[in-house]
Amino acid sequence: MVPLSYYLVLSAILFACGVTGFLIKRNIITIFMSIELMLNGVNLSFVAFAAHWHALAGQVFVFFVMVVAAAEATVGLAIIIAVYRTRETLNVDQVNLLKL
Amino acid sequence: MPIWLFIVVSVIKSAIVLGVLLTAVAYTVWLERKVVGHMQNRWGPTRVGPFGLLQPAADGIKFLFKEDLTPPHVYKPLFLAAPLIAVVFALTSIAVIPFGNPVMIDGYTIPLQITTDVNTGLLLILGVTSIGVYGVALAGWSSNNKYSLLGGLRASAQMVSYEISLGLSLVGVLIMAGSFSLTQIVDAQAGHFWGFIPRWNIFPQFIGFFCYIMAAYAETNRIPFDLPEAETELVAGYHTEYSAMKFAMFFMAEYANMITVACLATLLFFGGWHGPIFGPLILREILPVFWFAAKVFVFLFIYIWVRGTLPRFRYDQLMAFGWKFLLPLALVNLIATAIAVAW
Amino acid sequence: MISIHLILFLAFGAVALAGAINLLAQTHPINSALSLIAVMAALAGEYLLLGAEFVAAVQVIVYAGAVMVLFVFVIMLLNAGVEEHTKGSRVAVIFGIPGVLISSILVAWTVLQHSGTEEVAVGALPGAPKTIGVLLFHGFLLPFEITSILILIAIMGAVVLASKPPTGPPAASPAGGPRKVD
Numbered sequence: 001m002v003p004l005s006y007y008l009v010l011s012a013i014l015f016a017c018g019v020t021g022f023l024i025k026r027n028i029i030t031i032f033m034s035i036e037l038m039l040n041g042v043n044l045s046f047v048a049f050a051a052h053w054h055a056l057a058g059q060v061f062v063f064f065v066m067v068v069a070a071a072e073a074t075v076g077l078a079i080i081i082a083v084y085r086t087r088e089t090l091n092v093d094q095v096n097l098l099k100l
Numbered sequence: 101m102p103i104w105l106f107i108v109v110s111v112i113k114s115a116i117v118l119g120v121l122l123t124a125v126a127y128t129v130w131l132e133r134k135v136v137g138h139m140q141n142r143w144g145p146t147r148v149g150p151f152g153l154l155q156p157a158a159d160g161i162k163f164l165f166k167e168d169l170t171p172p173h174v175y176k177p178l179f180l181a182a183p184l185i186a187v188v189f190a191l192t193s194i195a196v197i198p199f200g201n202p203v204m205i206d207g208y209t210i211p212l213q214i215t216t217d218v219n220t221g222l223l224l225i226l227g228v229t230s231i232g233v234y235g236v237a238l239a240g241w242s243s244n245n246k247y248s249l250l251g252g253l254r255a256s257a258q259m260v261s262y263e264i265s266l267g268l269s270l271v272g273v274l275i276m277a278g279s280f281s282l283t284q285i286v287d288a289q290a291g292h293f294w295g296f297i298p299r300w301n302i303f304p305q306f307i308g309f310f311c312y313i314m315a316a317y318a319e320t321n322r323i324p325f326d327l328p329e330a331e332t333e334l335v336a337g338y339h340t341e342y343s344a345m346k347f348a349m350f351f352m353a354e355y356a357n358m359i360t361v362a363c364l365a366t367l368l369f370f371g372g373w374h375g376p377i378f379g380p381l382i383l384r385e386i387l388p389v390f391w392f393a394a395k396v397f398v399f400l401f402i403y404i405w406v407r408g409t410l411p412r413f414r415y416d417q418l419m420a421f422g423w424k425f426l427l428p429l430a431l432v433n434l435i436a437t438a439i440a441v442a443w
Numbered sequence: 444m445i446s447i448h449l450i451l452f453l454a455f456g457a458v459a460l461a462g463a464i465n466l467l468a469q470t471h472p473i474n475s476a477l478s479l480i481a482v483m484a485a486l487a488g489e490y491l492l493l494g495a496e497f498v499a500a501v502q503v504i505v506y507a508g509a510v511m512v513l514f515v516f517v518i519m520l521l522n523a524g525v526e527e528h529t530k531g532s533r534v535a536v537i538f539g540i541p542g543v544l545i546s547s548i549l550v551a552w553t554v555l556q557h558s559g560t561e562e563v564a565v566g567a568l569p570g571a572p573k574t575i576g577v578l579l580f581h582g583f584l585l586p587f588e589i590t591s592i593l594i595l596i597a598i599m600g601a602v603v604l605a606s607k608p609p610t611g612p613p614a615a616s617p618a619g620g621p622r623k624v625d
Contacts, residue, residue, distance in 0.1 A: 002452045005558035007489075009551045010456045014482070016547035017463035023539035026532045029472045029523055033479050033514060037463060040486055040506075051493040051568040052561060059498050059570045060578050066505055067590045071597035073510050077517045078604035084521050093532070178473070219571060223500035230508025234480070237512065241473070241519045253519065260512055280572055 007048035014041030026091050028083075032076055039069045101208050113214050114195075121194055125355040126156035132404045139408035166344035171244070174341065178242035183342065183349035186235025190356035193228040196221040197363050198283050200373045200388035211283070212389070221282040222274070225364065226267055229319060233259045235353065236328075240338035251337025254415055255321060255328030261422045262318035262325075268430035269311035272437040273301050273368045286372030300371040304440075307433040309369050314426055316361040318418070320354060322403065324410040325418055362399035363392075370395050448564075451492055458485035472523045476514050483507040493563065495570040 018041060021034030043062045050058020080090070087095055101109075130145065130152065137144025145152030170179065198213040211217050218224060233256045240252010274280065277288040291299045302309050318325040329337040339350045366372060375391030377384055413421065462482035466475045483506050490499035517523075579587055 001446060001562040001564055002449055002492075003558060004561050004563050005554050006452065006456075007493075007563065008554050008558075010459065010489075012550045012554065013547055014459060014463055016543050016550075017460075017467060020539060020543045021467050023543070024467070024532065024535045025526070026528075027472055027523065027526045029514065029518055029521075030466075030475050030526070033466060033472075033475055036506075036510070037466065037479060037482065040483060043502075044486055044489060047490050047493050047495050047498060048563065050495070050570075051563050054568055056568065056570065056574060056578050057582070059495050059568070059575060060583050062495075062498050063501065063575075063579070064583075064586055064590055066501065067594065070505060070510050071590075071594050073513060074597045074601045075604070077513055078601035080517065081521065081605045090521060090523055091526070175473075220496050220500050223497070223504065223572075227500055227503035227508060230504050230512075233508070233512055234515070237515055237519065241515075249519065253516065256512065256516070260509065263508075278573075 004048060004052045008045060011041045011045040011048065014038075014044065017041075026093055028080055028090050028092050028095075029077075031092065032073065032080070036069060036073065039065060105208075109210060110214060113210075113212075117194060117199075117214055118191065121191065121356065121359065122352075124359055125352050126160070128355050128359065128400055129159070129351070130156050131400065132407070135401070135404045136408040139405075160348075163344055163348040168344040168346070171341050173244045175242040175244065178238045179341075180346075182235050182239035182242060183346040183353070184235075185238065186232060186353035187349045187356070189228050189232040189235065190353040190360070193225045193360045194356075194363075196224050196282065197360070197367065198286070198372075199392055203385060213282075217281055217283045220280045222270060222280045222285075222368075225360070226263070226270075229266070229357075230263060232353070232357070233263075235350075236338050239342070239350070243338070243341040245341055248338050248340045251328050251340070255338055258321070258325065258328060258415075258418060258422070259319055261419060262315045262426070265311055265422060265426040265430050266315035266319060268427065268434055269308045269315060270368065271430075272305050272308040272433050275434075275437050275441050276301060276304065282367050282372075286367055286374070289371040290374055298371055298374065300369065300374075302369040305369065305433070305437070307429065308437070309365075311426055311430045311433065312365065312369070315422075315430075316365070317403075317406070318422060320357045320361055322354075322358065323407045324412050327412055327415050327418060358400065358403055359396070362396045362403065365399055366392060366395040448492065452489070455485045455488040455492070458482075459489070470525045472518050472526075473515070476511060476518060479514075480507050480511050483511065494568050497570050497572045497575050 015038050018034045018036075018038030021037065022031055025031050025034065043065055046058045046062045046065070050056065050062075083095060084090060086100060089095065133155070134144035134152065145155040148154045148158045170176065195214040196218050198211060198217070200212045202209045202211040204210075236259065237252050237256040240248045240250075240255070243249070243252075273285060277285040279285065279288075285301075289299050289301055293299055293303070297303065317323075321329055329339065339347055342350065372395075373388035373392040375387065375394075377387050379387070459482050462478040462480075462485065465478040466482070469475050469478065483502060487499040487502045487507070490496075490502060
């Protein structure tokens with residue numbers, strides 16, 4: 001038997017790693033992957049609470065989070081491709097002019 | 101069943117199934133070369149052993165002794181890992197495939213699949229197929245070669261596109277059986293319509309079967325969908341830079357995927373291990389496995405037959421077929437099945 | 444109390460943490476992508492421990508098998524290379540890492556202090572596909588339909604954003620008769 005708090009601590013640490021990645025990384029694709037890591041941490045929290053309170057709605061909510069994450073990744077990567085076509089760089093520090 | 105006994109039985113089952121599967125992979129290559137040879141009015145392998153039956157052994161020895169060349173500018177970790185990923189996930193999906201009725205030994209019921217009867221067996225096979233795309237994509241990218249990159253991108257885009265039609269074509273079967281568990285799907289096909297036509301899923305679900313076969317041929321990169329590895333088009337696609345054992349691993353992965361697809365088609369559409377059962381008790385235990393193997397063999401023969409007969413699609417025709425024809429057809433099948441079952 | 448449940452939880456948790464830290468430590472985006480796939484696979488194992496078998500399978504099929512393939516494609520297509528360090532990134536590392544470390548230790552300590560003895564058994568809430576399906580199509584039908592429209596909008600947006608910009612008016616065709624354009 002694993003205490004519920006262990007799952008929550010793991011979820012918090014994954015979320016913190018995602019936030020760290022978002023802050024320190026400069027490659028736009030890696031920043032996106034840190035966002036996905038944050039979403040995964042939150043998903044673990046949802047499923048743990050669903051198991052603790054015997055509420056199946058938690059697992060259904062994970063479903064919706066995954067769908068939204070997939071849609072966001074799709075549009076985000078399309079934006080990255082469009083930005084790369086004009087700016088020729090994937091480094092966010094160099095995308096600092098509104099018009100080239 | 102005590103835990104240690106469960107582990108021992110699972111290890112024995114894994115060893116037997118892996119041994120049979122790897123031998124089957126080797127002899128599927130032999131079968132393909134013979135059958136395609138005869139279709140092209142030539143003999144195929146005849147020199148090594150009677151009817152060329154020792155040809156797979158000769159090929160294995162050749163692959164072991166060939167020089168394993170790693171080109172200098174490849175991205176080494178992924179170059180070495182990509183064939184491993186391809187082979188491991190091709191062999192993993194066999195773990196949830198049942199081969200026959202559960203056997204009773206010493207009062208314990210042992211199911212004839214490596215795991216026990218998993219509730220979500222079909223979903224696990226789809227998941228493992230999704231991860232197998234990485235072997236191809238990473239092989240193409242890490243080879244640092246424009247032909248490999250293009251071949252890898254094309255192959256993985258094709259596999260990802262046809263995965264959707266694959267999944268949707270199976271949902272019709274799921275609606276009729278009411279469960280993701282493969283054993284229960286097979287058990288739902290027992291019995292007969294009107295006394296002599298067996299209640300196999302192919303009769304109500306022929307559109308689903310057509311979609312499944314097309315999607316499976318595209319997933320396993322076989323003719324008519326094998327542009328990503330066609331030798332005349334892209335040098336050799338994503339496995340251009342691989343030699344000796346690593347190339348043999350890609351080869352094994354492709355044939356293991358073929359066998360998994362054939363096993364799934366048998367389980368889902370052709371009644372699995374149901375067939376005429378007769379004779380003494382020991383024969384009754386073995387006959388379901390024999391019917392299963394016979395049906396899988398028919399499937400593999402059809403795979404090889406199609407390879408010897410059809411030309412290949414161009415890449416844009418292939419993608420248009422997958423997205424604009426197969427996906428709507430699978431959806432129509434799904435809706436028709438749902439309406440039919442709801443009534 | 445050491446049970447097989449705790450051992451499996453710690454094993455999957457260690458793989459997830461190693462993947463997350465590796466994502467931060469690697470400089471080439473393809474290594475970060477592969478670490479993230481390892482994190483997702485480990486989390487699928489955690490979901491199975493909690494009994495959510497449908498969610499675990501969907502995590503592998505959708506997240507690790509489709510979304511991450513998309514990331515790997517984009518990394519391969521855009522030929523992303525090793526990250527370079529700028530002044531802004533050094534500032535972010537100096538302030539970011541200790542800040543997040545302190546806040547996460549604070550959160551973890553608070554959670555562990557205030558947790559009672561509630562424990563979650565193995566497979567506590569069996570999430571069979573049938574029960575989730577019933578809940579999804581009866582209780583959560585409206586969010587389900589709205590997310591399907593959301594996916595449609597995302598697909599249309601991605602196709603429009605990633606397609607090549609349209610060229611200007613076509614030049615006059617050269618003399619030489621009709622050409623068959625395929």
